[in-house]
Amino acid sequence: MTSSPARVLTEDELDVLELVLGGAIPRLPFAEGPVTLTDTENTPLAEVGADGSVSPVKPIATALGPQWDERLRAPARDVRADVAPGTTAVWVSEVPTTEDAAATARAATRGDVLLLVPASRHTAPGTVGAAGLTRAALALAAEVPGAPRVVVVPYPRGSTTPASSALAPARPDPEAATPGAAPTPSDIATAYGAERLFVPADDRSPEARAALAALPDAHARAVSALYPAAAAREVERAAAAGHGQGTVVFFTGLSGSGKSTVARALAAELDDDGMGATLLDGDAVRHHLSKGLGFDRESRETNVERIGYVASLVAKHGGIAVAAPIAPFAAGRAKVRALAEEAGARFLLVHISTPLEVCEARDRKGLYAKARAGEIPDFTGISSPYETPTDADLVIDTSEVSVEDAVKQVRAAV
Known part of the structure; x- marks a missing residue:
């Protein structure tokens, strides 16, 4: 340990530190050295030198769940060194639909397949979190025929920008990302060794998009069909207000x-x-x-x-x-x-x-x-x-x- 000043990292910054230490991105966009980076428990995690180099001090704390399984959550440099040429990365940021699984199988025409799961540390109410996405990706891996190998890789999400293009070429050089900018899905895909990026959500049919958009209101529509308007409002109000003992x-x-x-x-x-x-x-x-x-x-x-x-x-x-x-x-x-x-x-x-x-x-x-x-x-x-x-x-x-x-x-x- 040095006597350099300390900086307590936010959860997004902890993810970015993990990406840097794993070789996914070249530099920290938020810290100039010399400085000691700590978590909120004041545990020193890394030292940033005056030249911007980052040296680990202590391991980043992990938690339970498949997204933290060290057999899956491998450093980018290790995954990159292990995958075959022509590898396709598939962006699993949503639970794959049946249609998504079929589209993924079509996209995986050559090389290995990386199912990249952006693993957030928190789950928004009513959404599937990192653990559920990782389990869904593991199930999807069994439904991709023809690929030499399908690898599920949950990676620290940090502040990755949203994916928006299907079958886009991955960035040819991991170092080409704009300094200080949040890594794009293409940056991440390249860092983990992929040559192509496929985003299943972009390949969905209009019918699938409409069905998914309608899901949040399915309960309200069912209540409306069962009750007169005034009674339906009371049922919905009670459902919204109800909660169990804290x-x-x-x-x-x-x-x-x-x-x-x-x-x-x-x-x-x-x-x-x-x-x-x-x-x-x-x-x-x-x-x-x-x-x-x-x-x-x-x-x-x-x-x-x-x-x-x-x-x-x-x-x-x-x-x-x-x-x-x-x-x-x-x-x-x-x-x-x-x-x-x-x-x-x-x-x-x-x-x-x-x-x-x-x-x-x-x-x-x-x-x-x-x-x-x-x-x-x-x-x-x-x-x-x-x-x-x-x-x-x-x-x-x-x-x-x-x-x-x-x-x-x-x-x-x-």
Whole structure:
């Protein structure tokens, strides 16, 4: 690590960093060195030199889901070196229709086929997210006859511009992209080794386009056909306003225990299931909701109470809030529970009980070493106490339980 200034990356910027480190694009369009790039947990990920060169420091955090499977999400340089000449890239940014599958098979006339899935970190309500798109692409791969090989590659979406041309030639040189501009689908296709780019959505028939456009209003049309106009309005109003009981899932544990990793994976899986979870991670919240607070006991309690208040508002309106601060003190956790219950929400306290020595060995940020050297005062587990919960609804030790199994346990307990 150097003493260069730090820059906290947004989620889109994290994707762009992954593209640069994987050899998909030549330079970062948003950072001039020297600077240290970190995620919202202040974990140093890369160093940018004065010449713009980027050197990795720590791996970028991943989550659950097929879009994060390292066997699929390979660096561009590795995919490019492995594919055959004449490879066609197919842009799978929407769930392929039956017509799309047939068009893809027609387009794959020579060479390998890359099914490129732009994997966004968030799923908009009512849409199929990166995990679903990746599963759909894996199914599509089995429906492309004749190609020597069909490879599904979810790639970090970042701020890629929309694809708009079918069977377009990929850009002949990955370095030819405009510096600082968002990479186009053609840029990405070339970076991963393709010579042609096919966008199935551009090849759809007018009938398919009309049927897809009509889908969002299918429920309203069915209601209108079943009820008189006034009654239909009441049914639609009730459907729009209805929601179930909200939930607050509140993780607590030492730094490095794995609570943020499990919380992110839980939120991503809930998003993928269309349940729209709101993630309130401890470090990320401090950048916004609790900016300016210190780390003395009073400031920590204030930070936890603010997180609990926002979580209760989300849950009050039927949403799911997933929070993951350290929350070292029993009194603060009790306040959060009370806020959730006052809002009429379910509350689940999850203690990530990973032992201190394991947390310290995992330390990606070097905080424990600094705390033991006296450079960080009031550090939980070293110079400040952690009050082990006696009222936890679920206790998970991530040194013994995988992230996937931890998420399953939490979902079963909610």
